[in-house]
Amino acid sequence: MKLIQKLRAKRAFTLVEILLVVIIIVALSSMVVPRLVGRGEQAKVSVAKSDIDANLATALKLYELDNGNFPTTNQGLKALRVKPTVSPVPNNWNGPYVEKDLVDPWGNPYVYTSPGSNNPDYDLHSEGADPDSDEDDVKNWD
Numbered sequence: 001m002k003l004i005q006k007l008r009a010k011r012a013f014t015l016v017e018i019l020l021v022v023i024i025i026v027a028l029s030s031m032v033v034p035r036l037v038g039r040g041e042q043a044k045v046s047v048a049k050s051d052i053d054a055n056l057a058t059a060l061k062l063y064e065l066d067n068g069n070f071p072t073t074n075q076g077l078k079a080l081r082v083k084p085t086v087s088p089v090p091n092n093w094n095g096p097y098v099e100k101d102l103v104d105p106w107g108n109p110y111v112y113t114s115p116g117s118n119n120p121d122y123d124l125h126s127e128g129a130d131p132d133s134d135e136d137d138v139k140n141w142d
Contacts, residue, residue, distance in 0.1 A: 041129065044105035048126040048138040056080075056110065056124060057140070059097035066092045070114045070122050077102045077112045104128075104138075118142075 059080050064070050067090035071079035074086055080097040084090060103109055104126035116123030118141035128136030 044129070045136075045138060047105045048128070051104070051110070052124050052126065052138060052140050056098070056102070060122065060124075062097050063090075063093075063095070064121075066090070066094050068092075071112075073113050077110060116141075 056077070060070055063080060069088065071077070071084065072086075072088070075084040078084075079090075080095060080102065083093040083095065106126070106129050108127055108131060111125050111127065112122060113124075114122035118139075123139070123141065125137050125139040125141075128138060130136055
């Protein structure tokens with residue numbers, strides 16, 4: 001009987017051991033968490049740059065190869081998902097050229113203009129986290 005009680009007593013953690021583990025976890029968290037703060041916004045900027053410089057740029061080039069011109073501003077980026085019905089209606093549309101919704105990581109639509117005022121073919125940008133400020137815009141120029 002005493003042997004069973006000793007075994008049971010040795011299997012349980014003491015309050016001091018549990019507190020020590022909690023203190024270690026809190027100390028490690030306090031070192032790691034500050035390094036991760038702000039990384040979410042950096043990741044969103046990276047995704048927007050990737051969309052603008054690679055994903056949407058490739059889709060727009062494929063559209064242009066198939067149809068001889070980029071979608072007009074009036075047709076917009078929607079022309080990459082659905083065949084445009086406004087002039088000039090593409091004859092060789094082989095879309096959809098993109099699979100996902102054409103919104104930036106902040107949930108706002110990408111801004112597309114063709115022909116562009118900064119680039120001869122098109123201008124494409126995200127208004128970033130703050131649509132009222134130009135400071136956080138991600139663009140395909142400059």
